[in-house]
Structures are given as structure tokens and as C-alpha cells.
Amino acid sequence: MPGKIKVLLIDDEKEFNHFVKLNLENTGEFEVLATEDPIVGIDLARRNPPDLILLDIYMPKLDGTAVAESLLADSLTSNIPIVFLTALVKQGELSKSSTIAGRHYIAKPVTTGDLISQIKVILKK
Amino acid sequence: MNRPKESRLKKEALEEKERMLEAVIRNSAVAIFVINARHKVVYWNTACEELTGLEAKNLIGTSNHWKAFYDHYRPCVADIIIDDRFSDIARFYKNYRKSDCVLNGIHAEGWYLKLNGKDRYLVFDAAPVYNTNGKLVAVVETLQDISEFKTAEKKLQENEQKMRAVFDQTFQFIGLMTPKGILIQVNRAALDLIGSPAAEVLGKPFWEAPWWTHSPELQEKLRQAVKKAAGGKFIRFEATHLDKEGAVHNIDFSLKPVKDKDGRIIFLLPEGRDITEFLQAERLLKESEQDLQKCYIEFKQTQAELIQAEKMAALGRLASNLAHEIKNPLAINLQGLEYLKSILPPDKAYIDTIESLIKSNLRADKILKDLLSFARPAAPLIFEETDIPALINSSLFFVDPQTNLNNVTLTRKFSPDLPKVKLDYNQMQQVLINVFINAFDAMPQGGNITVTASQVEDALNRKNLRIVISDTGCGIKESDTSRIFEPFFSTKKEIGGTGLGLAISKSIIESHKGTIEIKSRYGEGTSAIISLPIV
Incomplete structure (x- = not known):
């Protein structure tokens, strides 16, 4: 499906991945690949580079920041924008900077509308 | 009458007189001896024998009368008169004088150890006897043993010295006065205090002495006390005396009546104890007790705060x-x-239900965000020089849409002389947004919000920034005002309040060493007063 935005979602919450994939793809603008396993996620990103990666920070197998470092270190994936998804966000921080270690982040829970508008803002940059 | 007969009668009369005189001398209770101009003993009466232990028969006609008093030869007072050696008498007697009533008589006295078995204090009075031609023919010397009187006198003196020593050496102030209050004795300690000699205070009314003259009230009190004590009462009160340097001494003063054996009051005994140091010690003790109490309270508070901080962490x-x-x-x-x-399917019932569930979900998320903010106050403050009107305007920008929605009129009053203030911009913005949201929420039917910002000085002349945000909303019930800064206490739970906004705001203001105060009248409106130090 040409013209669709390819999103790779790496999050250990299986149900979250399931509904985000459904909601984004429902709009007809996105093609979402989702995995609960960060190692699989890195592999998927290298073999089939997406337009943007949504990455959970706290995962039992491998921390999201370590996944990001690995992706940045690889020339095949280093140019893909990474957006962190995290439940650890305090009030006020969103309006402040929206970046962790130079990356973008989105606080969970998030509405589909907010998620889409933020993805689009990041891709425009 | 013929001459021989007259002569015989005269001689008989003379002999009779001489016998009588001799009997008077011999039987006199006073010891008497007489020596003639050649120092020979002529009379040595019975009393003299008893006093000296020497018998007349061994002494009459001899010059051994000195042996009664001395173990080697020394002139007696009678011998000194005969030899006219008064100028020389000091060699032999310590205590002597010319007689008060007898011409050329001599008085001498002194202690004689082991005289006839015991120590005696003898008083000698010697008087010359002249014949009709004025020639010295004899000296009569009387002796009196006043040992007992002298011993008693000496004891009395010693006792008086002891008493005087106690009287003078004691740290207490003691005196003695007549029942009318005339001071007749005063001890050294009392005189030393005022630095006056005894002569200056004795013989005068006690209340006119320097111990009392600094206070007419005390003088009057003493005068009344003297009256009562003279009536037999024991009086005691606390007074002050000024010492010679002018320092105030606290005195525990008392006045006792002294009675004679018939029960008549003959003296009044004033006594004073200097309790200045005692009172000082008492005061210090009280102070340190208070300090201790304060320390204990502070300790308890700190302990409670620590426990609270630990709980919060x-x-x-x-x-x-x-x-x-x-x-x-x-x-x-x-x-x-x-x-x-x-x-x-786009059924309204489905849509409404799901929208409501989504809203609840987002509300739960907001509660968690607020809880995190409160429980984990933001990272170290980032202070920056901040333009206050700009800060207020940017905070209003976030809540501005509500002005139109709620029909609210906004008035800004910023002092023209407002300096830039060092504060954490983002955190302070959060505080102002919280307060503004509260103001809007209090006026769902519309009203006025007034924001003023000015520079004020506190009681210690420190400069403070004061921001007052007043609304004309519903106000806060008096019963709720004490709880508004409590976490999770909210008066607007039904419209989504989490009860953390003001708690977070207070925490942020306090981390800026400032204060936030809420003044409200139920049904009339509320003012939030924020004070921040200008450093």
C-alpha cells in the first residue's frame, strides 16, 4: 500500500499493541508492525525500515533506551525517528520539552487523535 | 580644873580615841595596812591578814609588807607616796592614777597570780597621813579583791565580742531599734551595703536611712511595719535596697519585736537577707526550664516532620x-x-457510553499525573530572571479560552516599578495556572478576576513580590478553609478536581521560600495572596 506511513511499535503490552495497530490502521493512513519483543523489534527495523518507531521504555527483556542506542548505532536504522512511549511522565513535562535524551516522547495513555497528530508533527521535521 | 588633871584627862581621851581607831581599822571588812614615814608597818588588819595570808605579828615593825604581793622587793603604792616617786610609778604598775578624792593619794590595780592560794585582781588605794605641821607621818593603804567582778566583766566582754563578731560577720543585715523605729545598732554587712559609717544612721528613724530612701512607698511600708511590730507582730516582706554603686538588691526583710522578762517590747530587730542571687538563679532556672521545654517541642516537631518526610518519600x-x-x-x-x-454502529447510546468511559479513563490518568507531581516534587529549581507581567500573561494564556466561555472579566493591575524576580518560570507558571483555574471554576456563571502584582516590604524591610488573584466566585466555606492545602482535599470533585492543585502550588511556593495564603468569604469570593522574596 504505497503512501501509507509505516510504523514499527515495540511495546511489551500485547493488548496495547493490538489496539494501537487497529486504531492507526483504521484511519487508512498507517501500516503498523507491532511486537512485544525488543530483540525482534530491532531485527524488524533492520530488515524492513519503517518511517517511525514507537518504542516503550520499560520492558522486561531489554530497556527501550538500550534498543534506541542499538538502532542509532546501526547505519541501516540510525536515520529512523524514534518516539518513546512511556507511562512515567509527570504533569507539566509535556508542555516543557517533549524530548528524552534528544528523542521525542509521548505519554501513555494517549488518545489515537493525539498519537496521530504527534506522529505527523515529528515526521514533518 | 588644875593643869595636871586636865592633862591626864586629855591623855586618857586621846588613848581612848586611839584604841577606838585601832579597833575600827582592825575590824574593818576592808583590808587595810599602814606604814610610817620610815616604811615600817604600823597596822596590818585582820582583813589584810585574811587576804594576804600574812600575820600582823610577823609584819608590824618590819618593812616586809611587799612580801604579801611580790616574790622579790618592789615598792608598794604606800612606799611610792612616802618616797614621792609618783613620776616613777609606771615602772611598777600598769594601771594606776592619782586619787580622785584624796590629795596626793594613788589608785592602782592589777592581777596578782597565786596570791595566798589564788589569782586575785587587787585594787589599791593609798592615802598619805600628815601631822598638824603638815609633815608626812604615815600612809594608809586599802586593798580590795575584785577578782570575781573582774572575771565576770572579762567574760562579759568576751561574750560581747563574740556576739559582736557574729553580728558583724554575718551576711545578713541586722540592726536593733527602739519600738519607735530609732536605729540604735547596725551590723557591718548592712553598713557595707550602703557604704555609710554607723554614725550617719544611728539615732535616726530607720526609714530615713539610705536603705530605704530610694522608694517613698517602701519608706511608708516600713513605717507601718514598725508600728505593727511595736504592737507585737512579726512582719516580713520583700523589699529592695540600692547599694553604694546604685545596684538593686532584692531583700527578704523581717521585723521582730524583742521583749523583756515582763513581756514589754523593748526593741525591734530588723533583719534583711540578700536574695538577689537566689532570685537570679530562680529566674535562670525558670528560663532554662523554658528553653528545655522549647527544645523538647522543637524536637517533637522535627521528629514529626521527619516522620512526615519519610512518609512522603x-x-x-x-x-x-x-x-x-x-x-x-x-x-x-x-x-x-x-x-x-x-x-x-453509530448509535447515540453506544457513543455516549464509550465517550463517558474514555473521559473516566482520562480522568484517572490526570489523577495519577497530579499524584506524581505532588509525591515527587519536580527536579531542582531552575532560577531565572523573570519578567512578572510576562509570567502572569503567559499563565493566563493557558486558561484564557475560559474567559469567553464563562463570561469572566479580567483586570490586570501591575505596578510600573516591578523588578525582575529570580524564580523557576515553569513551576511558577504551574502555580499561577492552578490558581487561575480555581478562580474560573468558582465562577461558572461569570464574574470578575483581578490580578495585581506589586513590590512590598515586610516587617523586616525585606522586599517581596506580591501577586494577588481575586475572584468574585462562590468562595470557600469557613469549615473548609483550614483544609484547602491538604492533598486530595477538593471542593470540586464533581467537576474533576483532584485536590492536589493547591497542595502542589504550596509546595512549589515554599521551595521558593515564599508564602501562599487563601482568604475567602463564602458566597462573595476568594483571594489567593502569593508572596515571594525578591533576591
Whole structure:
């Protein structure tokens, strides 16, 4: 499906991945690949580079920041924008900077509308 | 009468007189001896024998009378008169004088050890006897043993000295006065205090002495006390005396009546104890007791604060773990509900139900965000020079849409001389947004919000920034005003209040060493007064 935005979602919450994939793809603008396993996620990103990666920070197998470092270190994936998804966000921080270690982040829970508008803002940059 | 007969009668009369005189001398209770101009003993009476232990028969006609008093030859007072050696008398007698009543007589006295078996104090009075031609023919010397009197006198003197020593050496102030209050004795301690000689105070009314003259009230009190004591009462009161340097001494003063054996009051005994140091010690003790009490309260407070801080830290950790754990299922719920909304038929009942569930979900998320903010106050403050009107305007910008919605009129009053203030811009913005939101929420039917910012000085002349945000809203019930800064206390739970906004705001203001105060009248409106130090 040409013209669709390819999103790779790496999050250990299986149900979250399931509904985000459904909601984004429902709009007809996105093609979402989702995995609960960060190692699989890195592999998927290298073999089939997406337009943007949504990455959970706290995962039992491998921390999201370590996944990001690995992706940045690889020339095949280093140019893909990474957006962190995290439940650890305090009030006020969103309006402040929206970046962790130079990356973008989105606080969970998030509405589909907010998620889409933020993805689009990041891709425009 | 013929001459021989007349002569015989005269001679008889003379002999009679001489016998009588001799009997008077011999039988006199006073020891008497007489020596003639050649120092020979002529008379040595019975009393003299008893006193000296020497018999007349061994002495008459001899010059051994000195043996009665001395173990080697020394002139007696009678010998000194005969030899006219008064100028020389000091060699032999310590205590002597010319007689008061007899011409050329001599008085001498002194102690004689082991005289006839015991120590005796003898008084000698020697008087010359002249014949009709004025020639010295004899000296009569009387001796009196006044040992007992002298011993008693000596004892009395010693006792008096002892008493005087106690009287003078004691630290207490003691005196003695007549029942009318005339001072007749005063001890050294009392005189030393005022630095006056005894002569200056004795013989005068006690209340006119320097111990009392600094206070007319005390003088009057003493005068009344003297009257009462003279009537037999024991009086005691606390007084003050000024010492010679002018320092105030606290005195425990008392006045006792002294009675004679018939019960008549003959003296009044004033006594004073200097209790200045005692009172000082008492005061210090009281102060240190208060300090101790203060320390204890502070300790208890600190302990409570520590426990509270520890609780808050634990709550912070718990809240952040809990938030993370809850946010993930919330995220799933939200996405799931949105999916349901997209696939269900566009029935109003379905849509409304799902919208309501989504809203609840977002509300739960807001509670968690607020809880995190409160339990884990933001990272170190980033102070920057801040333009206050700009800060207020930018905070209003976030809540501005509500002005139109709620029909609210906004008035800004900024002093033209407002300096830039060092503060954490983002955190202070959060405080102002919280307060503005509260003001808007209090006026759902519209009203006025007035924001003033000015520079004021506190009681210690320190400059403060004061921001006052007043609304004409519903106000806060008096019973609620004491709780508004309590976490999770909210008066608007029904419209989504979490009860953390003011608690977070207070925490931020306090981290800026400022204060926030809420003044409200129920039904009339509320003012939030924020004070921040200008450094």
C-alpha cells in the first residue's frame, strides 16, 4: 500500500499493541508492525525500515533506551525517528520539552487523535 | 580644873580615841595596812591578814609588807607616796592614777597570780597621813579583791565580742531599734551595703536611712511595719535596697519585736537577707526550664516532620510505581475503547457510553499525573530572571479560552516599578495556572478576576513580590478553609478536581521560600495572596 506511513511499535503490552495497530490502521493512513519483543523489534527495523518507531521504555527483556542506542548505532536504522512511549511522565513535562535524551516522547495513555497528530508533527521535521 | 588633871584627862581621851581607831581599822571588812614615814608597818588588819595570808605579828615593825604581793622587793603604792616617786610609778604598775578624792593619794590595780592560794585582781588605794605641821607621818593603804567582778566583766566582754563578731560577720543585715523605729545598732554587712559609717544612721528613724530612701512607698511600708511590730507582730516582706554603686538588691526583710522578762517590747530587730542571687538563679532556672521545654517541642516537631518526610518519600515511591503500573492498563483501555467506538454502529447510546468511559479513563490518568507531581516534587529549581507581567500573561494564556466561555472579566493591575524576580518560570507558571483555574471554576456563571502584582516590604524591610488573584466566585466555606492545602482535599470533585492543585502550588511556593495564603468569604469570593522574596 504505497503512501501509507509505516510504523514499527515495540511495546511489551500485547493488548496495547493490538489496539494501537487497529486504531492507526483504521484511519487508512498507517501500516503498523507491532511486537512485544525488543530483540525482534530491532531485527524488524533492520530488515524492513519503517518511517517511525514507537518504542516503550520499560520492558522486561531489554530497556527501550538500550534498543534506541542499538538502532542509532546501526547505519541501516540510525536515520529512523524514534518516539518513546512511556507511562512515567509527570504533569507539566509535556508542555516543557517533549524530548528524552534528544528523542521525542509521548505519554501513555494517549488518545489515537493525539498519537496521530504527534506522529505527523515529528515526521514533518 | 588644875593643869595636871586636865592633862591626864586629855591623855586618857586621846588613848581612848586611839584604841577606838585601832579597833575600827582592825575590824574593818576592808583590808587595810599602814606604814610610817620610815616604811615600817604600823597596822596590818585582820582583813589584810585574811587576804594576804600574812600575820600582823610577823609584819608590824618590819618593812616586809611587799612580801604579801611580790616574790622579790618592789615598792608598794604606800612606799611610792612616802618616797614621792609618783613620776616613777609606771615602772611598777600598769594601771594606776592619782586619787580622785584624796590629795596626793594613788589608785592602782592589777592581777596578782597565786596570791595566798589564788589569782586575785587587787585594787589599791593609798592615802598619805600628815601631822598638824603638815609633815608626812604615815600612809594608809586599802586593798580590795575584785577578782570575781573582774572575771565576770572579762567574760562579759568576751561574750560581747563574740556576739559582736557574729553580728558583724554575718551576711545578713541586722540592726536593733527602739519600738519607735530609732536605729540604735547596725551590723557591718548592712553598713557595707550602703557604704555609710554607723554614725550617719544611728539615732535616726530607720526609714530615713539610705536603705530605704530610694522608694517613698517602701519608706511608708516600713513605717507601718514598725508600728505593727511595736504592737507585737512579726512582719516580713520583700523589699529592695540600692547599694553604694546604685545596684538593686532584692531583700527578704523581717521585723521582730524583742521583749523583756515582763513581756514589754523593748526593741525591734530588723533583719534583711540578700536574695538577689537566689532570685537570679530562680529566674535562670525558670528560663532554662523554658528553653528545655522549647527544645523538647522543637524536637517533637522535627521528629514529626521527619516522620512526615519519610512518609512522603515512601508515598512518592509508592505513587510512582503505582502510576506506572496503572497507566499501562489505562493506555490499553483507552486504545480499546477508541477501537470499539470506531467499529460499533453509530448509535447515540453506544457513543455516549464509550465517550463517558474514555473521559473516566482520562480522568484517572490526570489523577495519577497530579499524584506524581505532588509525591515527587519536580527536579531542582531552575532560577531565572523573570519578567512578572510576562509570567502572569503567559499563565493566563493557558486558561484564557475560559474567559469567553464563562463570561469572566479580567483586570490586570501591575505596578510600573516591578523588578525582575529570580524564580523557576515553569513551576511558577504551574502555580499561577492552578490558581487561575480555581478562580474560573468558582465562577461558572461569570464574574470578575483581578490580578495585581506589586513590590512590598515586610516587617523586616525585606522586599517581596506580591501577586494577588481575586475572584468574585462562590468562595470557600469557613469549615473548609483550614483544609484547602491538604492533598486530595477538593471542593470540586464533581467537576474533576483532584485536590492536589493547591497542595502542589504550596509546595512549589515554599521551595521558593515564599508564602501562599487563601482568604475567602463564602458566597462573595476568594483571594489567593502569593508572596515571594525578591533576591
